[in-house]
Amino acid sequence: MLKSYEELRKIDVTEYCSKRDGILYLNWAKCVDLLHENGAEKVYFEPVINEITGSSLFMTDRLFTDKNGVTNQCYEVEVLVTVDSDTWRFRAPLMNGSNPVKDNSMSQQRIWNCQTRAFVKCIAIHTGLGFDLWQKEEDALGKSADEDLSKHKLMKCKERMQLLVTEKMKKGMDYYEMAEKLGCTKDELVAYFTYYDMLERLEKRIREL
Numbered sequence: 001m002l003k004s005y006e007e008l009r010k011i012d013v014t015e016y017c018s019k020r021d022g023i024l025y026l027n028w029a030k031c032v033d034l035l036h037e038n039g040a041e042k043v044y045f046e047p048v049i050n051e052i053t054g055s056s057l058f059m060t061d062r063l064f065t066d067k068n069g070v071t072n073q074c075y076e077v078e079v080l081v082t083v084d085s086d087t088w089r090f091r092a093p094l095m096n097g098s099n100p101v102k103d104n105s106m107s108q109q110r111i112w113n114c115q116t117r118a119f120v121k122c123i124a125i126h127t128g129l130g131f132d133l134w135q136k137e138e139d140a141l142g143k144s145a146d147e148d149l150s151k152h153k154l155m156k157c158k159e160r161m162q163l164l165v166t167e168k169m170k171k172g173m174d175y176y177e178m179a180e181k182l183g184c185t186k187d188e189l190v191a192y193f194t195y196y197d198m199l200e201r202l203e204k205r206i207r208e209l
Contacts, residue, residue: 008038023097043083045122048091076092094110157196
């Protein structure tokens with residue numbers, strides 16, 4: 001009989017992992033071995049076939065195009081995982097690290113890698129084996145997204161500042177009082193918000209060079 005979730009979560013799987021882009025990856029075959037070593041009698045997974053397309057890819061109807069003209073349809077894969085008498089379905093996005101796989105880099109190897117990753121993650125969620133590994137990866141990916149400057153839009157920063165000013169005004173503070181406390185005039189304070197528009201136009205012009 002397979003050990004409990006609590007017991008399997010205590011197993012340190014890092015010694016069986018390989019590292020890529022700062023993230024640890026547990027090989028799917030080793031994951032199967034570890035489950036058998038800890039009481040499982042039957043462990044396997046199968047790709048789920050998209051009944052509409054006949055392939056193992058699932059995608060949106062909408063085509064997304066980035067600024068370089070590269071397209072994708074938010075591709076996903078799904079696997080059916082069996083451990084003894086338990087069966088789980090698990091779907092995962094087709095990713096290259098923290099980036100989505102796009103049409104110009106799609107391959108059978110990427111699809112297979114995603115299916116095996118989906119299997120390992122499904123096992124972690126349902127059995128506890130390797131769960132802490134995924135927890136650390138989510139933290140790492142979250143930090144990567146925060147550090148990705150392309151994610152920070154100037155107009156969103158402007159909106160954040162406007163909301164902050166609105167919050168102060170709701171508490172009874174007007175532009176004049178705010179400006180006085182900030183050591184500037186009311187006109188200077190208002191002018192600061194036009195800088196975002198100027199920077200956005202400048203960024204656009206630089207991209208077009």
